[in-house]
Amino acid sequence: MNTLVYSIDKSENPETLYVNLTNACTNNCVFCLRTQKDDICGKEMWLEHENIALEDIIEQFKQFSTPKTVCFCGYGEPMIRFELLKAFAKYLKDNNPNIFIRVNTNGHANAIHKRNVLPELKGLVDEFSVSLNGADEEEYNSLSKPRISNAYDEVKNFIKEAVNEGFSVTATIVTGFINGIPNKEKCKEIAAELGAKFRAREFIPNGY
Numbered sequence: 001m002n003t004l005v006y007s008i009d010k011s012e013n014p015e016t017l018y019v020n021l022t023n024a025c026t027n028n029c030v031f032c033l034r035t036q037k038d039d040i041c042g043k044e045m046w047l048e049h050e051n052i053a054l055e056d057i058i059e060q061f062k063q064f065s066t067p068k069t070v071c072f073c074g075y076g077e078p079m080i081r082f083e084l085l086k087a088f089a090k091y092l093k094d095n096n097p098n099i100f101i102r103v104n105t106n107g108h109a110n111a112i113h114k115r116n117v118l119p120e121l122k123g124l125v126d127e128f129s130v131s132l133n134g135a136d137e138e139e140y141n142s143l144s145k146p147r148i149s150n151a152y153d154e155v156k157n158f159i160k161e162a163v164n165e166g167f168s169v170t171a172t173i174v175t176g177f178i179n180g181i182p183n184k185e186k187c188k189e190i191a192a193e194l195g196a197k198f199r200a201r202e203f204i205p206n207g208y
């Protein structure tokens, strides 16, 4: 069975639930957990198929108690399944308006969908956590190995647009996988210039 909704918390009432919408991604990050293991907390993250209906996600969501936060994350780039993400976020806000919704993203969505999709998520998504992962294009490409052109600028533009649209935005980096890359201080400055918060996470082999 596809794991579409999962928890990384052993509690029976997890505060955060995660949503796994796709295994597709426009990056191929050197540190990606997908290259190291197939599961998260024993839940198989590789989907048997990607013919996922909104009802399938809702059904799995209902197996849990109502969480404080729902995070779109998983083994792939969730914004690739933009319509599905939007539909489930709308379901959540319509039925549980107090749930905080975060999207962990590589920031390529506007390039993938060839339009600015951010206005469509107003009132549905509360926060974006965007993988900056580079103080310049060279650092970004060595860590993220993007499959789209101009990816680093796309990420920075996405962060800026999301800030301008009024979302809470955190630019993130993973440190400790390649020595000294990315340059943490420079990344912090870039996040500030773009108007975003900043978070650096040390690489952990197991991911959590």
Ligand code: SF4
Residues within 6 Å of the ligand: 025, 026, 027, 028, 029, 031, 032, 033, 034, 074, 075, 076, 077, 105, 106, 131, 144
């Ligand atoms: S953007 Fe995320 S899912 Fe895609 S390769 Fe990088 S870490 Fe993996």
